[in-house]
Amino acid sequence: MAPKKVLDPENINENIKKLVYAVRGELYIRASELQKEGKKIIFTNVGNPHALGQKPLTFPRQVVALCQAPFLMDDLNVDILFPADAIARAKHYLSYTSGGLGAYSDSRGLPGIRKDVADFIMRRDGYPSDPELIFLTDGASKGVTHLLNILIRNENDGVLCPIPQYPLYSATIQLVGGTLVPYYLSEEAGWGLDVKEMRSQVLEARKKGITVRGLVFINPGNPTGQCLSEANLRELIQFCYEEHIVLLADEVYQQNIYQDERPFISAKKVLMDMGPPYSNNVELASFHTVSKGYWGECGQRGAYFELTNMHPKTVDELYKVASIALSPNVPGQIFVGLMVNPPKPGDISYPKFAEESKAILDSLRRRAHMMTDGFNSCRNVTCNFTEGAMYSFPKIKLPAAAIAAAKRAGKAPDVFYCLKLLEATGISTVPGSGFGQKEGTFHVRTTILPSEDDIPEVMRMFKTFNEDFMAQYEGPQSRL
Amino acid sequence: MAPKKVLDPENINENIKKLVYAVRGELYIRASELQKEGKKIIFTNVGNPHALGQKPLTFPRQVVALCQAPFLMDDLNVDILFPADAIARAKHYLSYTSGGLGAYSDSRGLPGIRKDVADFIMRRDGYPSDPELIFLTDGASKGVTHLLNILIRNENDGVLCPIPQYPLYSATIQLVGGTLVPYYLSEEAGWGLDVKEMRSQVLEARKKGITVRGLVFINPGNPTGQCLSEANLRELIQFCYEEHIVLLADEVYQQNIYQDERPFISAKKVLMDMGPPYSNNVELASFHTVSKGYWGECGQRGAYFELTNMHPKTVDELYKVASIALSPNVPGQIFVGLMVNPPKPGDISYPKFAEESKAILDSLRRRAHMMTDGFNSCRNVTCNFTEGAMYSFPKIKLPAAAIAAAKRAGKAPDVFYCLKLLEATGISTVPGSGFGQKEGTFHVRTTILPSEDDIPEVMRMFKTFNEDFMAQYEGPQSRL
Missing domain, CATH: 3.40.640.10 (Type I PLP-dependent aspartate aminotransferase-like (Major domain))
Structure with a gap:
C-alpha cells in the first residue's frame, strides 16, 4: 500500500474541508461535465455578463489597450484606430x-x-x-x-x-x-x-x-x-x-x-x-x-x-x-x-459610451421583468421582482413526492430539482440551499443575464421542465 | 472619551498583528515619505523591473492589447499598427x-x-x-x-x-x-x-x-x-x-x-x-x-x-x-x-522578441557582475556573486560603535545602516533582518535592476556613503 500523503484529505486544514462554495459547487461541476460531453449549457450560476454575450464598453477597452501597448501612441497612425480622448486618457493613467x-x-x-x-x-x-x-x-x-x-x-x-x-x-x-x-x-x-x-x-x-x-x-x-x-x-x-x-x-x-x-x-x-x-x-x-x-x-x-x-x-x-x-x-x-470617471458630455467618446451603457441597463431592466413574470407564470413557483442586482430567486413549492425522491437519491430537494433542470434543459442554476433559505422552503437562483433574445426560450424551457416535473411528482395541473 | 473601536488594534486578529512584511516595511514607508517630499528615490527594495525603466516586450503587449480591444481586429487598418502574428495569437487566445x-x-x-x-x-x-x-x-x-x-x-x-x-x-x-x-x-x-x-x-x-x-x-x-x-x-x-x-x-x-x-x-x-x-x-x-x-x-x-x-x-x-x-x-x-509559448524562429515577430529578451538577460548578467564587484570593493563589505534571480545580498561588517549608535536610536543595526543609506543617497534597500540572517551578521538586499547606465552612479553613491559611515564609526580606513 502506498504511504499516506502528507496532504491526505484527512490531514489538511479543517476550515478548508468544511467550507462550501455553492456558486462553483456540485451543479457547476456537473454542468461543466455535460458541456465537455457536448451538451449546450446556459450558465446562469454566476453573474458573468460577458460569458453570456454582453459586449464590453468600447471606450474603456480602448484606453486599457493603449495602456498595455503605449508604443502605439508613438505611431503617427494611432488615430486611425483610436479616438483622441482615449489616447489622452491612456497617457493620463500611465x-x-x-x-x-x-x-x-x-x-x-x-x-x-x-x-x-x-x-x-x-x-x-x-x-x-x-x-x-x-x-x-x-x-x-x-x-x-x-x-x-x-x-x-x-x-x-x-x-x-x-x-x-x-x-x-x-x-x-x-x-x-x-x-x-x-x-x-x-x-x-x-x-x-x-x-x-x-x-x-x-x-x-x-x-x-x-x-x-x-x-x-x-x-x-x-x-x-x-x-x-x-x-x-x-x-x-x-x-x-x-x-x-x-x-x-x-x-x-x-x-x-x-x-x-x-x-x-x-x-x-x-x-x-x-x-x-x-x-x-x-x-x-x-x-x-x-x-x-x-x-x-x-x-x-x-x-x-x-x-x-x-x-x-x-x-x-x-x-x-x-x-x-x-x-x-x-x-x-x-x-x-x-x-x-467615465466619459462626460462633450467628450468625443461620450455619445457612444452613453449609448452602450444605456442599452445594457435598459435591457437588464426588461430582462428583470421578463424573468420575474416568467417564473410567476409557472406552476408552484413564486418570485419577488428583481429590483436590482443581477439575479432572480424564485421559490419552488416542491411536492412531497419530489422531496421523497430527492431523499432516495441522497440529494437536498432543491439540488435534486436543479440537477433535473440542468439535465433536461442545460440551464445551470444554483440551488437555494447554497445561499441559505428558511427551513422547508426551496429556491433556485438564476442570473438575469441570458441575452434578451434568448430569455423567452430559456423561460419556455424552464416552464416546460417545471410543468413536467410537477406533473411527475404531483400529478396533472389541477387548475387546468 | 470616544468608545473603543470594534476594530481597535488591540482587538484584531493576532496573526495579522504579528506578521512582518519587510519588503514593504519601515524602509519602504520612509522611502515613500522622502519621495513625497521631493527626494529622488531609487527603489531597489522590490524586484520590480519596469519601475526602474525596463521596457516591456513588444509582442506580448501587442497580443494582450488586441485581446482587450478585439473590435480592432474588425478594422481593415489593424495591420498598420499590429503584425499579423500578434493578430493571429490574439484570436487564438480569445x-x-x-x-x-x-x-x-x-x-x-x-x-x-x-x-x-x-x-x-x-x-x-x-x-x-x-x-x-x-x-x-x-x-x-x-x-x-x-x-x-x-x-x-x-x-x-x-x-x-x-x-x-x-x-x-x-x-x-x-x-x-x-x-x-x-x-x-x-x-x-x-x-x-x-x-x-x-x-x-x-x-x-x-x-x-x-x-x-x-x-x-x-x-x-x-x-x-x-x-x-x-x-x-x-x-x-x-x-x-x-x-x-x-x-x-x-x-x-x-x-x-x-x-x-x-x-x-x-x-x-x-x-x-x-x-x-x-x-x-x-x-x-x-x-x-x-x-x-x-x-x-x-x-x-x-x-x-x-x-x-x-x-x-x-x-x-x-x-x-x-x-x-x-x-x-x-x-x-x-x-x-x-x-x-513565446514567438518561434520563423514567426514575423520572432527576431524582435529574441533581440529584446536577449538584451534584457545579457544586461542583467552584466549588472549582476557590476553590483557584486562594486560591493566587494567597499570597506567591510563582502558579497557572493548573484548567480541567478534579481538580487544582491552583501554582508556588511558593522563597527561596534555603529551597533551601539543603532541601539541608542532604537533600531536594529542593519535597519539603522539602511535608513542612513536611504537618507544619504535615496537608495531604498531592505535590511537583512527582514529576510533573516545568522545572529551577529548584517546584510542589505538590493535588486540588480537599476538600469545599466545608472549602476555605476548607484554603486559610487553606495561606496561613498559606506566609506563615510565606516569612517564615522570606525575611524579612517586603516589599510589606506
Whole structure:
C-alpha cells in the first residue's frame, strides 16, 4: 500500500474541508461535465455578463489597450484606430504609474486612481472621502477576505450575514475560522432587512458565547434582488452603533437598479446624514467593483473598498496584509479609474459610451421583468421582482413526492430539482440551499443575464421542465 | 472619551498583528515619505523591473492589447499598427475564453492556457504534465498562500524555510497560524542548501511538538541569488521523502541565470529522474510567474503552480479555495500563455522578441557582475556573486560603535545602516533582518535592476556613503 500523503484529505486544514462554495459547487461541476460531453449549457450560476454575450464598453477597452501597448501612441497612425480622448486618457493613467502596467503599484493601488475613487464617492454622496482609506483589490472578494480576516480572531467571533446570502461570506468566514450568525430576510416583505430579527440573533449568539463583531449586508441584494430604503439603512446603522458592530456594505450592484422608487443610496451617505454619534463612530467598509454594473468586466478583477471610522493603526494592519500579495493587478486598477470617471458630455467618446451603457441597463431592466413574470407564470413557483442586482430567486413549492425522491437519491430537494433542470434543459442554476433559505422552503437562483433574445426560450424551457416535473411528482395541473 | 473601536488594534486578529512584511516595511514607508517630499528615490527594495525603466516586450503587449480591444481586429487598418502574428495569437487566445477578457474563467484559469503550461513543462523537463494539476493565479504569492493555507492546520504545523528567506513565506505562515522552522543557508558555501542542517532543525522542532509538514526552497535564491545543483536538489528530495514533507519549489526566477556552470533544473525534473519511490511519492508544488524572468510583468499578476503526487481530493479542496475568488485575472492568464509559448524562429515577430529578451538577460548578467564587484570593493563589505534571480545580498561588517549608535536610536543595526543609506543617497534597500540572517551578521538586499547606465552612479553613491559611515564609526580606513 502506498504511504499516506502528507496532504491526505484527512490531514489538511479543517476550515478548508468544511467550507462550501455553492456558486462553483456540485451543479457547476456537473454542468461543466455535460458541456465537455457536448451538451449546450446556459450558465446562469454566476453573474458573468460577458460569458453570456454582453459586449464590453468600447471606450474603456480602448484606453486599457493603449495602456498595455503605449508604443502605439508613438505611431503617427494611432488615430486611425483610436479616438483622441482615449489616447489622452491612456497617457493620463500611465502618468499615474511608475513604469506602466508592468510595474507593481503600491499595495493599496495607484495613488492617482485612489484619488479618483475618492472624488467619485464625494460626488455620489456629498461627503468627503480620503484616498488613504481606499484600497484597490483584485476583485471585491479579495477586499472582503482582508476585512473578515482582520475582524475574526477565533471561532467565538461572529459575523451576521443575511440568509439567503452570497456564499463568498459563508465560505470566507469558515476559511478564516469564525462563526456565521444568520439573520433571515423576509421573502414576504420583499426580502427586506428586519432589525428585530438581527437583534434576536445577536442575543441567541451571545448565549452561545459568540461575540458578534461584524454585519454583512448586500444592497442591492444577492441573490434576492431587493433595494434597501434609506429608512431601512438608518435602522441598520443605529443597530450597529448600539451593538458595537462593524458594517460590511457589499454595494457592488449599485449601478444595477431596475425600479425608480428606491434609487441606490450608499451606507456611507446614510451614515454621514445621520450625524454624530453615528457618523463619527460606526466602523464601515464598503465594496465596489468593475465586475458588475453595466461594465460586467469580471475577468479584469478590478475593485475597491473604502474604510470609514477605522482606527488608523488598524488601517496600517490592513495595509500590511494587502502587502503580502504586493500589488493588485494594474490593468484592473485602470478599469476602476474609468468606472469612477467615465466619459462626460462633450467628450468625443461620450455619445457612444452613453449609448452602450444605456442599452445594457435598459435591457437588464426588461430582462428583470421578463424573468420575474416568467417564473410567476409557472406552476408552484413564486418570485419577488428583481429590483436590482443581477439575479432572480424564485421559490419552488416542491411536492412531497419530489422531496421523497430527492431523499432516495441522497440529494437536498432543491439540488435534486436543479440537477433535473440542468439535465433536461442545460440551464445551470444554483440551488437555494447554497445561499441559505428558511427551513422547508426551496429556491433556485438564476442570473438575469441570458441575452434578451434568448430569455423567452430559456423561460419556455424552464416552464416546460417545471410543468413536467410537477406533473411527475404531483400529478396533472389541477387548475387546468 | 470616544468608545473603543470594534476594530481597535488591540482587538484584531493576532496573526495579522504579528506578521512582518519587510519588503514593504519601515524602509519602504520612509522611502515613500522622502519621495513625497521631493527626494529622488531609487527603489531597489522590490524586484520590480519596469519601475526602474525596463521596457516591456513588444509582442506580448501587442497580443494582450488586441485581446482587450478585439473590435480592432474588425478594422481593415489593424495591420498598420499590429503584425499579423500578434493578430493571429490574439484570436487564438480569445478562442480559449467564453466572452473575452471580461468574463470570469474557471477558478483554476482557462483550460487552454493550462494546457499550454503543461506542454511547456513537458518540453522543459521531458516528463508529462497534467493541465488538471495546474492552477493559474494572480501572481505566485496567491498560489503560495493557497498551499500554505491547506498545509497548515494549527500552530503545531511547521514549514521549513531557508534563512535568509523571502518574507512572503514568513508572513503567510504567520497569517495562516503556523510555525516557521528555519534552516540556515551557508554564506561561506555560496548560500547552498545543507540537508544536515535541515535534519537537525526538524529534530529540534519535533522536540517542541512541531510537525514539520512542508519545506520551501527558492531556486534561484531570493535574496541570496544562488543556483542549486542537481546533486543538491536530489538530496533535498530524498530528505523530503524520508521525513514525509511536502516540497514547495519557488522557481519564479528560472529564466534569470547569470552563469553557465549550473543552468536551471526544475525540482519536477530531478524528482522524475530519481524514479520510484521518490517520483511517485514526494508531494511537490512548483511556482512560476510572468513577474520575473526577462518579462518583469509584475503589475499584470500572472502566475501558475503545478502539483505533483497530490491526493486527488486535496486537489479538489484547493480548487474549492481558489473558487472563493472566482477567477484569476484573465489578462494575466494571457501573459502566462505567452510566456510558456513565446514567438518561434520563423514567426514575423520572432527576431524582435529574441533581440529584446536577449538584451534584457545579457544586461542583467552584466549588472549582476557590476553590483557584486562594486560591493566587494567597499570597506567591510563582502558579497557572493548573484548567480541567478534579481538580487544582491552583501554582508556588511558593522563597527561596534555603529551597533551601539543603532541601539541608542532604537533600531536594529542593519535597519539603522539602511535608513542612513536611504537618507544619504535615496537608495531604498531592505535590511537583512527582514529576510533573516545568522545572529551577529548584517546584510542589505538590493535588486540588480537599476538600469545599466545608472549602476555605476548607484554603486559610487553606495561606496561613498559606506566609506563615510565606516569612517564615522570606525575611524579612517586603516589599510589606506
